[in-house]
Amino acid sequence: MIAYLARRLSASALILIGVTIVTFCLTFIIPADPVAMIAGRNSTPEMREQIRIQLGLDRPLVEQYAHYVQRLAQGDFGISYARKSPVGDLILSRLPATLLLMLGAIIAELLIGIPAGLYAAARRGQTGDKVAMTLSFLTVSTPQFVLGLSLLYFFAYRLGWFPLSGYGSLSHLILPAVTLGLAGGGWYSRMMRSSMIEILRQDYIRTARAKGMSEKRVMFVHALRNAILPVIAMIGLDVGIFMSGVVVVENVFGWPGIGQLMWQAIQSLDIPIIMGVTTVAALFIVAGNLIADLIAPLIDPRIRLR
Amino acid sequence: MRSILIASAAALALLATAPAALAQSPKQGGAAVVTFNNDLTTLDPQVGYDWQNWSVIKSIFDGLMDYKPGTTELEPDLAESYTVSDDGLTYTFKLRDGIKFHNGRPMTPADVKYSLERAVDPKTQSPGGGYFSAIEGYDALAGGKASELTGIRIVDDKTISFTLTRPDATFLHLMAINFAYVVPKEEVEKAGADWGKKPVGTGAFKFVEWVPGQRIALERNKDYFRQGVPYLDKLTFEFGQDPTVAVLRLKNGEIDIVGDGIPPAQFAEIMADPANKDLVAIGDQLQTGYVTMNVTQPPFDNLKVRQAVNMAINKDRIVRLINNRAVPAVQALPPAMPGYNTDNKGYAYDPDGAKKLLAEAGQPDGFTTELYAMNVDPNPRIAQAIQQDLAAIGVKAEIRSLAQAEVIAAGGSGKAPMIWSGGMAWIADFPDPANFYYGILGCAGAVEGGWNWSKYCNKELDARAQNADGMVKADEGEKRIGEWKGVFDEVLKDAPWAPVFNEKRFTYHSARLGGDSSLFTDPIHIPVNYDYIFAKDAQ
Numbered sequence: 001m002i003a004y005l006a007r008r009l010s011a012s013a014l015i016l017i018g019v020t021i022v023t024f025c026l027t028f029i030i031p032a033d034p035v036a037m038i039a040g041r042n043s044t045p046e047m048r049e050q051i052r053i054q055l056g057l058d059r060p061l062v063e064q065y066a067h068y069v070q071r072l073a074q075g076d077f078g079i080s081y082a083r084k085s086p087v088g089d090l091i092l093s094r095l096p097a098t099l100l101l102m103l104g105a106i107i108a109e110l111l112i113g114i115p116a117g118l119y120a121a122a123r124r125g126q127t128g129d130k131v132a133m134t135l136s137f138l139t140v141s142t143p144q145f146v147l148g149l150s151l152l153y154f155f156a157y158r159l160g161w162f163p164l165s166g167y168g169s170l171s172h173l174i175l176p177a178v179t180l181g182l183a184g185g186g187w188y189s190r191m192m193r194s195s196m197i198e199i200l201r202q203d204y205i206r207t208a209r210a211k212g213m214s215e216k217r218v219m220f221v222h223a224l225r226n227a228i229l230p231v232i233a234m235i236g237l238d239v240g241i242f243m244s245g246v247v248v249v250e251n252v253f254g255w256p257g258i259g260q261l262m263w264q265a266i267q268s269l270d271i272p273i274i275m276g277v278t279t280v281a282a283l284f285i286v287a288g289n290l291i292a293d294l295i296a297p298l299i300d301p302r303i304r305l306r
Numbered sequence: 307m308r309s310i311l312i313a314s315a316a317a318l319a320l321l322a323t324a325p326a327a328l329a330q331s332p333k334q335g336g337a338a339v340v341t342f343n344n345d346l347t348t349l350d351p352q353v354g355y356d357w358q359n360w361s362v363i364k365s366i367f368d369g370l371m372d373y374k375p376g377t378t379e380l381e382p383d384l385a386e387s388y389t390v391s392d393d394g395l396t397y398t399f400k401l402r403d404g405i406k407f408h409n410g411r412p413m414t415p416a417d418v419k420y421s422l423e424r425a426v427d428p429k430t431q432s433p434g435g436g437y438f439s440a441i442e443g444y445d446a447l448a449g450g451k452a453s454e455l456t457g458i459r460i461v462d463d464k465t466i467s468f469t470l471t472r473p474d475a476t477f478l479h480l481m482a483i484n485f486a487y488v489v490p491k492e493e494v495e496k497a498g499a500d501w502g503k504k505p506v507g508t509g510a511f512k513f514v515e516w517v518p519g520q521r522i523a524l525e526r527n528k529d530y531f532r533q534g535v536p537y538l539d540k541l542t543f544e545f546g547q548d549p550t551v552a553v554l555r556l557k558n559g560e561i562d563i564v565g566d567g568i569p570p571a572q573f574a575e576i577m578a579d580p581a582n583k584d585l586v587a588i589g590d591q592l593q594t595g596y597v598t599m600n601v602t603q604p605p606f607d608n609l610k611v612r613q614a615v616n617m618a619i620n621k622d623r624i625v626r627l628i629n630n631r632a633v634p635a636v637q638a639l640p641p642a643m644p645g646y647n648t649d650n651k652g653y654a655y656d657p658d659g660a661k662k663l664l665a666e667a668g669q670p671d672g673f674t675t676e677l678y679a680m681n682v683d684p685n686p687r688i689a690q691a692i693q694q695d696l697a698a699i700g701v702k703a704e705i706r707s708l709a710q711a712e713v714i715a716a717g718g719s720g721k722a723p724m725i726w727s728g729g730m731a732w733i734a735d736f737p738d739p740a741n742f743y744y745g746i747l748g749c750a751g752a753v754e755g756g757w758n759w760s761k762y763c764n765k766e767l768d769a770r771a772q773n774a775d776g777m778v779k780a781d782e783g784e785k786r787i788g789e790w791k792g793v794f795d796e797v798l799k800d801a802p803w804a805p806v807f808n809e810k811r812f813t814y815h816s817a818r819l820g821g822d823s824s825l826f827t828d829p830i831h832i833p834v835n836y837d838y839i840f841a842k843d844a845q
Contacts, residue, residue: 045753047436047448050428082347084431084502093518149550157554164555165547167520251343254546256519264344269711 008293012286019282020072023275024065055081072279078272080265087276091258095280097167098257101250102242104177105184106235112178112185114228117192122219124197132189139186144245148179148252165254176253180245184238188231195227229299236292240285336841337540338562338819340834341547341555345519348502351487352425352432357733358565361831362543363484365524365536367507370399370418371482375831375838376824378592378642378737380478384413384488384508394473394778399481401464405531407490408512415466417488419458423447424494425485426455434485434735440474473776475786479736482830510536510837519545537840553814562816563826563834570684573629576814587813589827590642592734594635594742597677597692597804598717598725598760606675606723606760610667612801615724616653617660618699624691625807628684632807637798638742640808642829645739645790652798652805660699672700678722680729681707689726692806717759725759726806732757737829739790743771747797762802767793818843 035052052058056067071078077087120132152175156162166172199205200223208218246259254260258277265273346359351367354360364372372383382388385399405413426435426447438444442457457469470477480486493506505513510532511524524541544561549569553576555561568576568586576582599606599615606612621634636652639645664672677696679689686707696703703724708716710730716722734741745751749768751758774789797803813826813833821839828835 045755047428048755050450051431054428054431079499083345084348084350084353084499086499090518152551153554157558164558164560165551251546252548252551254544254548254551256546260519260546267344267710268347269709 005294008290012290015286016279016282020069020275020279021065023278024068025061028061068275077276077279080273081270082268083270087272090261090273091276091280094256094258094261097255098246098250098259100173101176101180101246101255101257102239104173105181105242105245106238108177108181109184109188109238110231110235112182113188114192114231116185116189117196118219118224120189120193121196121200124193129193133193136186136189139182142183144179144183144248145252147182148176148249151175151179152252165252167254167256176249176255179252180242180249183245184241188234191231191234192227195230196223199223199227233292233296233299236288236290236295239288243281243285332537332820332838332840333842333844334534334537334840335539335844336537336818337542338538338836338839338841339542339544339560340563340565340836341544341549341552341561342565343545343547343549345545346522346543349505349513349516349522350502351484351489351505351507352421352430352434353502354484355433357832360484361828361834361836362522362524363487363505364509364831365511365541365836366505366509366513367484367487367489368405368509369482369484369487371478373482373737373830375835376822376828378644378829380482383482384418385481388478390778390780392779394475394776395470396467397470397477397481398461398465398467401466402531403464405508406529407493407508408506408527409490409493411490411492413488413490413508414463415460417490418466419455419460420491421488422458422486423453423455424489427453432485434483437480437483437485437735440470440472440477442469442471444471473778475775475778476736476738476740477778479738479741483736511541521545536837537844538836539844541836556814556816559816562819564814565833567833568812568814570628570631573631573812577629582814585815585817587811587815587823587826589811589813589824590640590829591809591811591827591832592640592642592737592829593809594638594640594732595632595688595726595728595806595809596635596638596732597806598722598727599802599804600720600723600759600761601802602720602761603723605667605669605673608667608669609801610663611669612804613653614660614663614667614699615696615701616801616804617656617663618701619692619695619804619806620655621806622655623695624688627687627691631812632809635805635808637794638747638803638805639739639794640734643734643737643739643742644787645794647791647795650795650798653801657695657698664699664701669700672702674702674704675723676706677703677724677726678706678708678713678716679726680710680713682710682729685726685728688728688806692726718755718757720754720759720761722759727759731759733832739787739794740771740775743790743793747802760802762797762800764796764800767796 035048035057056064075088077091079085080087080090116132116136120129123129152164155175156164162171162175205218205223208222246257247262249255250257250259251263258280261273262277265277342358344358346362347356348354349359349363349366351363354363368384370383370385371380373379374381384401384405386402388397388399390397401415407413422438424430425432426438426444428448428450435448441455443452443455446452447455459467459469461467488508490506494501497504503516510527510530512527514523514525516522522543526536526539549564549566550572552561552564553569553572556564577586597615599612601607625632625634637647637650664670677689677693679685689705689707693703693705713725714730717725732742732746745757747758747762748771749763749765752761752763770789770793774786774793777786777789811827811833815826818841819839820842825835825838827833
């Protein structure tokens with residue numbers, strides 16, 4: 001187990017290093033000059049040169065990367081070009097909001113996916129099953145921007161059940177969490193369904209039924225407990241999927257998280273923020289995958305640790 | 307009977323006029339909420355340079371000069387009066403009495419000097435420091451060799467004088483621009499890197515708080531030196547609001563102004579709704595949308611080719627494409643700008659004439675080129691319309707739809723043969739034709755990284771422009787504008803650009819906000835002049 005953990009940790013560290021290198025290089029391959037953005041329209045070549053030197057952009061790429069990693073190790077993500085404030089503070093102040101949104105999305109997708117999967121499995125082959133699976137297909141295919149605006153329009157504007165964007169209470173959280181998690185809900189409903197069908201075919205279920213156990217007990221006590229394991233193991237991977245989803249969802253709902261920060265930074269080519277958010281997101285994704293990898297063998301001993 | 311008739315007639319007359327009278331007079335009090343999609347970057351007047359924070363900074367700070375609200379007319383602001391020497395090289399400003407910073411300290415001429423020096427000091431990284439290059443001592447300070455602007459002298463505790471190295475007719479405009487706004491040294495130094503987040507100024511609104519990414523709250527400065535303004539007690543800016551959602555919130559009565567303007571997708575629907583008739587203010591902007599042609603890249607080095615492009619573009623169709631949110635432009639300057647030549651009708655839409663010119667230029671079968679545009683709607687659609695117009699005269703233009711920063715980079719480096727300027731350029735920083743020339747049409751802007759994307763450099767016109775800016779005497783104003791008219795007439799003849807349209811500004815606001823529509827589309831306090839709008843339901 002220890003060896004497995006050590007292997008996974010070192011793999012994660014390599015992944016993170018790779019992410020910082022790729023992001024760093026990407027932002028310099030884009031043919032746009034951040035100095036021109038900072039210096040503004042009336043800058044002279046001399047002024048731009050001054051700013052370039054001040055930001056250390058005149059040094060060779062390898063040297064710039066080395067400085068970046070050095071500061072990163074100390075927790076310094078640099079200073080935002082446009083806002084002149086430390087990137088680390090910006091990210092830290094917005095991270096709780098994003099984590100809350102992701103938590104809400106995980107709860108939403110479980111609350112939607114698991115019952116839907118159970119329902120479809122119980123009515124396998126019938127209309128109910130077909131409807132549920134079609135809906136799951138739709139939820140996975142609908143762009144989150146469209147979904148978010150539609151939910152806002154109908155439930156917040158028309159019906160007034162929820163506030164139109166904002167942050168601070170449970171009612172603010174529900175619509176964005178559902179938007180972010182709905183696709184995952186569709187995914188999990190299918191997983192739940194096939195997992196349940198697989199389990200309901202097992203001998204011990206047949207035995208339980210033969211013993212006279214009610215169908216409800218069979219489903220909810222014996223089958224569900226085992227069918228849900230693959231779903232739980234997959235939750236860690238959701239972190240990765242959600243990290244990209246928050247960029248759109250936070251923007252639509254005015255949710256002050258790091259996704260919204262990333263969106264704004266991309267528009268103004270604020271490289272320190274782009275790199276900082278990417279690194280932090282990568283950190284969480286790697287952590288999420290690590291947890292998923294660690295939980296999976298614990299839940300299902302049949303999975304061999306490799 | 308008669309007396310009853312007269313009485314009721316009088317009563318009716320009173321009732322008829324009363325609402326009009328009530329609606330017009332501003333009331334003191336109330337609050338307003340403005341939404342923006344993006345967080346403001348900074349409230350530091352020497353640094354802030356985007357259209358969102360421009361007017362917020364104008365409400366927190368003041369400069370020596372300002373403009374009459376809703377207009378482009380200069381008037382003294384922090385200065386009570388000013389005199390200009392005969393040779394135009396010395397400006398002396400007498401400051402008003404009783405001006406206090408929000409922290410209570412009275413403002414002095416030393417603060418004015420400090421603020422201008424801060425704008426020029428390279429450590430501040432101000433995008434606007436270059437504007438003040440005419441002040442004596444600029445080169446030394448900007449080059450990092452000095453620590454003060456020797457041209458600014460404190461005459462006494464109420465008077466300050468500026469000495470220039472050359473006459474600059476735009477100098478008074480420069481004293482009204484954000485980069486010249488007065489800041490208190492002790493607050494700047496105390497706040498350090500946080501200064502942009504904790505502004506302290508002399509303006510109509512006092513800063514209360516900034517929750518990053520969520521909102522900025524301002525409140526009325528009760529000690530503001532102008533009596534009676536601002537009318538609003540509280541002003542709040544909320545961020546991260548998608549404009550589509552903001553429109554819904556406005557209809558719900560939750561917010562008062564959609565700061566980003568009406569989203570293009572909902573424009574037709576909102577304008578068609580009769581309930582919105584008084585709620586959308588329409589005004590002119592000091593803006594032109596144009597196509598640049600790189601005069602150093604053949605075949606655009608041939609005048610006839612450039613003129614042909616001008617004649618090939620169907621401007622009316624493009625304006626219709628954007629739901630009439632603009633008017634077709636016939637010259638480089640926008641109609642609201644002094645120097646606009648109402649007699650110059652530019653190039654008429656004439657595709658056959660364009661084809662003839664192309665043949666004369668040695669391109670009878672047309673040619674292939676690239677048209678760069680910003681990838682945010684409606685610019686790709688406009689680029690497509692231009693592409694179709696060019697195809698009709700035989701010019702095949704491949705569209706390069708890219709992110710704003712990339713197009714700007716391609717223009718600055720001279721790589722792009724044609725660029726549609728929409729979404730990127732050019733709105734004037736101040737209402738003077740000089741601001742529409744040097745950076746984008748003059749030789750100084752035609753360098754690597756400059757904003758003169760057509761790399762047009764006409765030394766003769768540059769000399770004429772400099773000459774015009776030397777006419778600083780009070781009675782030379784008209785002559786100067788006449789000179790500028792001449793310069794831009796020549797530019798139009800040389801056709802480094804094809805001007806397409808002048809955008810109008812549309813500000814959608816709630817019914818409870820009152821004020822002249824020019825305040826909601828103020829050409830200087832973009833987008834809204836917060837100092838003078840009021841709440842109709844104030845108690």
